[in-house]
Amino acid sequence: DAGVIQSPRHEVTEMGQEVTLRCKPISGHDYLFWYRQTMMRGLELLIYFNNNVPIDDSGMPEDRFSAKMPNASFSTLKIQPSEPRDSAVYFCASSRGQGAIHYGYTFGSGTRLTVV
Amino acid sequence: QQQVKQSPQSLIVQKGGISIINCAYENTAFDYFPWYQQFPGKGPALLIAIRPDVSEKKEGRFTISFNKSAKQFSLHIMDSQPGDSATYFCAASSNDYKLSFGAGTTVTVRA
DSSP, X not given: OXXXXXXXXXXXXXXXXXXXXXXXXXXXXOEEEEEEEXXXXXXXXXXXXXXXXXXXXXTOOSTTEEEEEEETTEEEEEESSOOGGGOEEEEEEEEOEETTEEOOOEEOOOEEEEEO | OOSEEEEOSEEEEETTOOEEEEEEEXXXXXXXXXXXXXXXTSOOEEEEEEOTTOSEEEETTEEEEEEXXXXXXXXXXXXXXXXXXXXXXXXXXOTTOOOEEOOOEEEEEEO
C-alpha cells in the first residue's frame, strides 16, 4: 500500500492567489481528515469526512477555506485568496472506523505551504 | 482551546535512559488514547494506543500508563535510543473518531 498521498509536497505562492492541496487516502478507509500544523497552534483539525460526506468543518478558519471529497479516493483543500498567515504544513490523514473500534490515523507526508 | 494538555515541551535523555511524557484531559467521553511519533519532514505515525479499560499497554520499549480517575496518561520510552529522537504527540478521541492532539514533546536522545 502506498499510504496516504499528498501533493504537492511544497507550495510557494503569492498572497491573494488560490491554492489547492490534494490528497489520496488509503483504499478502504472511510474517514478522511485535514489537519494544519504550525509551531504556534500545533496540530489543528480543519475538517473531516465520512464516506465522502463532510461531518465537521468547525475547524475551518475562514470562508477562504473550502474542502471537497468528490469520491472515496480523492480530496482537495482549497484556500482562496491565500494570506501569509495561512503558511503552515497541511496534513491529510485517513482511517477506518467500525463502531467503537478505532484503527488510528495514517497521515500523509504533508504539504508545506508558504504564502509570501 | 486544547482538549489534551501535554508536558514537557521538550526533554533530553541519555542513550539507554527513560523518557517520560505526560498528558491530561478533561473530556470524560474520550475513549481512545493514541500516541504518535513524528520525524522532521514527515507526517505523524501511530506508535501505540490504549483504551480506558486497561491501565497499561506495552509494545517493545514503549509503554502507555493510563489513570482513568486522574484523567491522565503517559508514554514511557525505555532504553531510549538516538533513533527515538522525534516529536511525540498524545491524542484522544471519543466515538466520533476525531482526534484532539496535545502540543507535542520534542525528545532528544544523546549518544
